[in-house]
Every structure is written in C-alpha cells, then in structure tokens.
Amino acid sequence: MTAAAGDRQRGGPIRVLLVDDEVLVRSGFRLLLDVEDDIEVVGEASTGGEAVEQARATRPDVVLMDIRMPGVDGIRATEEIAATRGLESTRVLVLTTYETDSYVYDALRAGASGFLLKDAGPAELLHGIRVVDAGDALLAPRITRRLIGRLTATEAAARVAEERLSVLTVREREVLALVGRGLSNEEIGAELVLSPATARTHVSHTMRKLGARDRAQLVVVAYETGLVGR
Incomplete structure (x- = not known):
C-alpha cells in the first residue's frame, strides 16, 4: 500500500x-x-x-x-x-x-x-x-520533455548536475534516469533485471537522498541534471 x-x-x-x-x-x-x-x-x-x-x-x-x-x-x-x-x-x-x-x-x-x-x-x-x-x-511525457528541457537547458544547470548526483550510487543514477523516462517500478525492474521490490527500494533511497517529496520531483531532477535527454 x-x-x-x-x-x-x-x-x-x-x-x-x-x-x-x-x-x-x-x-x-x-x-x-x-x-x-x-x-x-x-x-x-x-x-x-x-x-x-x-x-x-x-x-x-x-x-x-x-x-x-x-x-x-x-x-x-x-x-x-x-x-x-x-x-x-x-x-x-x-x-x-x-x-x-x-x-x-x-x-x-x-x-x-x-x-x-x-x-x-x-x-x-x-x-x-x-x-x-x-x-x-x-506527467504527460510530450509536455514534460518540452517544459523541463526548455527551462533547464542552461550552462548553470549542467555545472551543478554532478554535485547534485554525487550522493547517488551508480545503480541509483540508473534508477533515477528510468523514473525520469516515466517507467514504473515493475518496468524499472525489468529494465535492470531487478525484482519490483528491489526497484522500489532503490527509488525510495533515491528520493530520500535527493530530498524529493515524490516521483514527480525525481522526474524534474532527472531532466535538470541531464540524465534524461532534452
């Protein structure tokens, strides 16, 4: 639940x-x-x-x-x-x-x-x-890509990206990128050959480390840091 x-x-x-x-x-x-x-x-x-x-x-x-x-x-x-x-x-x-x-x-x-x-x-x-x-x-993908890409495609955003992501493990970065693409926990698990429960745990850890309230804010971070292509 x-x-x-x-x-x-x-x-x-x-x-x-x-x-x-x-x-x-x-x-x-x-x-x-x-x-x-x-x-x-x-x-x-x-x-x-x-x-x-x-x-x-x-x-x-x-x-x-x-x-x-x-x-x-x-x-x-x-x-x-x-x-x-x-x-x-x-x-x-x-x-x-x-x-x-x-x-x-x-x-x-x-x-x-x-x-x-x-x-x-x-x-x-x-x-x-x-x-x-x-x-x-x-988040409607067709609108979100245009929206966040246009507002965050700046040199300043690129400079701070690595610092923001430094708290994440390699696996958590992979998970963040997939969340940014709109994948569910089940789809993330299939993509990374993990159980849905393990994928959910990685998502939770990523949210905690980045101070994100929910998955929507993870999507924003994924775009801002360039993990999802603009």
Whole structure:
C-alpha cells in the first residue's frame, strides 16, 4: 500500500479538495466526482489561501489545484501544503494549459505530484486523481520533455548536475534516469533485471537522498541534471 493510500482506512474513498476561483468549474468537478464510489469531495476553495486552510482542516488525499488565482496562487499554495506537517501524504494535482509551462515547472518544484491540462476529459481527470493518490507521478511525457528541457537547458544547470548526483550510487543514477523516462517500478525492474521490490527500494533511497517529496520531483531532477535527454 502506498503512503497516500495508507493514511486512510483501507477501502475508504479518496478524499479530494477542489481548488479553483471559478464556481462553475468547481461545481462541474463536484458533479463528476460525487458519482464515483471511490472518491469523496471533502471541501472547496476559491483562492490559494483558502486551499491551504481547507487542506489543513480536512487533510485530503488529493488536492485538485488551479494555478492562476487571485491573491495566493496555486504554486504558493502547493508549496505551503507540501511543507505542512501532517500533510506529507497529501498529493497535489495541478491544472494548467499549454500557455502556462513555467507555472507547471514551478508547481512541480513546489511539491505537486503531477498536472493535467484544463481541457482533459472526465475519464482523464478521474484517472489522474487515482494515479497521484496511489503515489505515482502524473506527467504527460510530450509536455514534460518540452517544459523541463526548455527551462533547464542552461550552462548553470549542467555545472551543478554532478554535485547534485554525487550522493547517488551508480545503480541509483540508473534508477533515477528510468523514473525520469516515466517507467514504473515493475518496468524499472525489468529494465535492470531487478525484482519490483528491489526497484522500489532503490527509488525510495533515491528520493530520500535527493530530498524529493515524490516521483514527480525525481522526474524534474532527472531532466535538470541531464540524465534524461532534452
């Protein structure tokens, strides 16, 4: 069982907090989620500040977070939620458009577990909530490669790469590169001829050494340090 799933009673619904400054958008999400047996909406917020307050009060499993909001935006709210003691298992799924690449990158660095485009269909949204709740990263490869590659392909990033990776063993670097390519623990195990459990252990050790909150942040590091080609 994953950390996110482990904090609630076995078999209980995924507790979701909806954050968007448009009431019609929140209402649409609620209508979609309320009919799902394994999902429960535990609160709504229209600003980043309200999102942080609601997250601390309701302790959701997943926060569906808009980025652009008045006052405290979704990036700052994500950072505060990720830094709040007791919310270590809360996963933030941000919503964006193609025009907000830099915001997505900042949100991932702040602690978001993934992102969806705002024009995603109902099935994709439901899938995304379940994926991040399970502890996995939700990063569309076609967008992530362009996004992180464009924002980190700098000489400065290249200079610090070796220093950042110096804490990892050779095997952990290999694992990090495969996480960056979007492989699951099972796929990493097959690629490196390891059991899924051993692959999972290597991923956990890599996250701890790099101070990463979850797999999404490992993907960012893999791109920033050049382990995954840009």
